[in-house]
Amino acid sequence: MSRYEQLALQLQEQISSGVWQAGDKLPSLRETVRRSGLSLMTVFNAYQLLESQGWVRSRPQSGYFVVPVLQAAHYSLPLQPLQPAETVDINAFIFNVLQAGNNSDCVALGSAFPDPSLFPQHQLSRSLIRVARQLSSANTDVSLPPGCADLRRSIAQRYAAKGMEISPDEIVITSGALEALNLSLQALTQPGDWVVVESPAFYGALQAIERHHLKTVAVATDPQRGMDLDALAQALQQYPIKACWLMSHCQNPLGASMSTAHKQQLLALLTEHGVSLIEDDVYGELYAGLVTPLPVKAWDNTGQVLHCGSFSKTLATGFRIGWVAAGQQAQAIQRLQLMSTLSTSTPMQLALADYLSAHHYDKHLHTLRRTLEQRKHIFYRAIKREFPDVVRVHYAEGSYFLWLELPTDCCATELYWRALKAGITIAPGRMFAAGEQYRHCFRLNVSLPWNTVSEAAIKQLATLIDGQLALV
Amino acid sequence: MSRYEQLALQLQEQISSGVWQAGDKLPSLRETVRRSGLSLMTVFNAYQLLESQGWVRSRPQSGYFVVPVLQAAHYSLPLQPLQPAETVDINAFIFNVLQAGNNSDCVALGSAFPDPSLFPQHQLSRSLIRVARQLSSANTDVSLPPGCADLRRSIAQRYAAKGMEISPDEIVITSGALEALNLSLQALTQPGDWVVVESPAFYGALQAIERHHLKTVAVATDPQRGMDLDALAQALQQYPIKACWLMSHCQNPLGASMSTAHKQQLLALLTEHGVSLIEDDVYGELYAGLVTPLPVKAWDNTGQVLHCGSFSKTLATGFRIGWVAAGQQAQAIQRLQLMSTLSTSTPMQLALADYLSAHHYDKHLHTLRRTLEQRKHIFYRAIKREFPDVVRVHYAEGSYFLWLELPTDCCATELYWRALKAGITIAPGRMFAAGEQYRHCFRLNVSLPWNTVSEAAIKQLATLIDGQLALV
Incomplete structure (x- = not known):
């Protein structure tokens, strides 16, 4: 592990253990250089890495601030009973969903693969x-x-x-x-x-x-x-x-x-x-x-x-x-x-x-991981901003998916069909179980670049969700 | 179909229907040119095609003679009763045979694929x-x-x-x-x-x-x-x-x-x-x-x-x-x-x-078909010459395999193991059925070029078969 990675890990552990809490300003680059004896470039790289992973956010002329989102997202699904299934039959539905998404004109938020331009x-x-x-x-x-x-x-x-x-x-x-x-x-x-x-x-x-x-x-x-x-x-x-x-x-x-x-x-x-x-x-x-x-x-x-x-x-x-x-x-x-x-x-x-x-x-993976974290972070913030508050967003580290929960009486398969009409795919929760227990959930692929297209797609999804909530 | 192919087809049909029988000399190139009005090159190509397919053989200074082998090989296995099998379990044996043949030093007469140099x-x-x-x-x-x-x-x-x-x-x-x-x-x-x-x-x-x-x-x-x-x-x-x-x-x-x-x-x-x-x-x-x-x-x-x-x-x-x-x-x-x-x-x-x-x-396939027929024909003749007469050789048109039958009390799996030791693979009949009914048979891949290596392999196989027959 290089020096800047060691420093970033150290700071990350301090954030995790509560030394620095959401909204806190981290010590400035200069202070950390003085205290640690590391070069300015090393310290700068460490702070950049932390930012790319969503731990801190830089504000011009002010410094680096600890981001609250990761903590806020750390809640769990309620404990579930075992779900035995003697026959598993979701294939026809999945086939339809995957075929429908096999259209390059769609904004592929339902895709299972990372943005191929990252390869x-x-x-x-x-x-x-x-x-x-x-x-x-x-x-x-x-x-x-x-x-x-x-x-x-x-x-x-x-x-x-x-x-x-x-x-x-x-x-x-x-x-x-x-x-x-x-x-x-x-x-x-x-x-x-x-x-x-x-x-x-x-x-x-x-x-x-x-x-x-x-x-x-x-x-x-x-x-x-x-x-x-x-x-x-x-x-x-x-x-x-x-x-x-x-x-x-x-x-x-x-x-x-x-x-x-x-x-x-x-x-x-x-x-x-x-x-x-x-x-x-x-x-x-x-x-x-x-x-x-x-x-x-x-x-x-x-x-x-x-x-x-x-x-x-x-x-x-x-x-x-x-x-x-x-x-x-x-x-x-x-x-x-x-x-x-x-x-x-x-x-x-x-x-x-x-x-x-x-x-x-390994060099490619290093870059890929950083880019995926950055993109996920941007999507996460946009979703928190645009989607109604009742939508729970599960943010996990190291994945390029977000898992979202609508209120339980709201159907994500319905949302899937409406979004598809608007040229956007999502992965409805119905795909991920033999039963109906995730019909109010959906998965978003957040590896796409953040641009006018993806921004419009998130806003459109927010509108569709608002429309569905109004009906419930 | 080109003219030479038409002519070859015509002659092939005449041979099939008995107009020309095994050992007969076909009309000379000159005669056929005169009679058909086709060019010498067209007639020559037609005769060459027939030879490549094993219908005729040219003898220097003498002409083209109808080959007996195709007819001689046209005999059938006796009619068999239905063979029902509630469980099929030959996989372990086949796996061993295929893995053993996965050695580039072997003469791969057991291979399922044509000689890759033909591609x-x-x-x-x-x-x-x-x-x-x-x-x-x-x-x-x-x-x-x-x-x-x-x-x-x-x-x-x-x-x-x-x-x-x-x-x-x-x-x-x-x-x-x-x-x-x-x-x-x-x-x-x-x-x-x-x-x-x-x-x-x-x-x-x-x-x-x-x-x-x-x-x-x-x-x-x-x-x-x-x-x-x-x-x-x-x-x-x-x-x-x-x-x-x-x-x-x-x-x-x-x-x-x-x-x-x-x-x-x-x-x-x-x-x-x-x-x-x-x-x-x-x-x-x-x-x-x-x-x-x-x-x-x-x-x-x-x-x-x-x-x-x-x-x-x-x-x-x-x-x-x-x-x-x-x-x-x-x-x-x-x-x-x-x-x-x-x-x-x-x-x-x-x-x-x-x-x-x-x-x-299509051009490649045309050449490939001819080459495979030629090679099969050469192998067939060598096998008829080298192998003991009790070995039945099934010659079919258009395949690059020959199917051989040893006397029924002779085990081709045994031959397989002996041949493998000598650096030659064959495909024993045991691979091709759930039961034991083909244990005296084996398949040879005859797409390989005819050279000193393949000639030595055929002679070696002949020796091994002789040895096995002596034991029966």
């Missing part, structure tokens, strides 16, 4: 050209499971950089993390088995479960802390659970990230019941703050955690390259892939391996 | 570079089902050129034909349902069936004519069949291609029982002869045929781009893809669309 097109293009120039019968050949050795090595190196020992042999390259999730479910279950999911949960997981004829227990998940462990314990006692699926970082749709202690307790609980974890960590590289969080997999000594990752949220949505570090299930998953898609495109795997070998990725 | 690397490379240069946030975006519009249009145009009206909206781009097959099975069946497959069948289909917890009725398939329709009728009467899966052209592993009449009868039979057909046509472009055969799909008026195609056997194994023209099931298949892999790589789809738009594909 390093130029460098990816260079890597792909390099691969295309060297196209030969050897490297256009099908790369049977587990996938290209170079790419698996690169991914193992990234684990190693976090202090995790993952062998390239444990890694299987997949067609995005969605295939990794599907293969993991298949390796661990038979039709009719029970699986724990989050409530609310990523619709892709619910669809995969529907596709494999599984049953779910949806366990309450807190927008800040992640899955409720008491409820999980109850689920593990009451149902013959075969696998648990969740997102440990920047949970979709809530944005929740688990603390280290929370992850360790989760793993202990699952281990006690002999239940494997499918850890969907596609947002893991998009954490906020200065310290790279470790996935649950980092504490897994028995190979029961299947850690799924992807480049779709951080590099290029359309390359469709993900992976699973599958522990004990590595060989089973290779066999299942051999039966389903055989492999992902070899040139795309080679292009990614080339890109990763050039070591631009 | 148009240079032109594919140019298309991929063109796409890589234009990489932008728009075209690296994920291409949700049904896939890139340009590529679907190109595929629809290729159907149109055969006189088939397939809308681009009916086509779903998949991760190779294997994903198309998996999605088709899922759209048509529920776990526990019965599906008709060929006997012997492509192991990928058997694996997909195992993966989806289905039951199979394996219907006897003739190495020349394809699936036995009497046996199929029996299966349709005796079991509650939900779908029929088969290859209409160059069936893997036998090489069988159905006649037009056979295809029409098959479709009528399935229609009568309300059973959908999954027509796996990945070898459809590799037909022999001069006339492009039409798939069963061409006569489908009700949208009950799901026609699966791929570029993996004709252009590039590692691009992993296939499709299904899914008739009534087009939307169901899109939904299932949205739940499993989301989409295939966008740049690869765009690169293929670019390649197809340049209109090199």
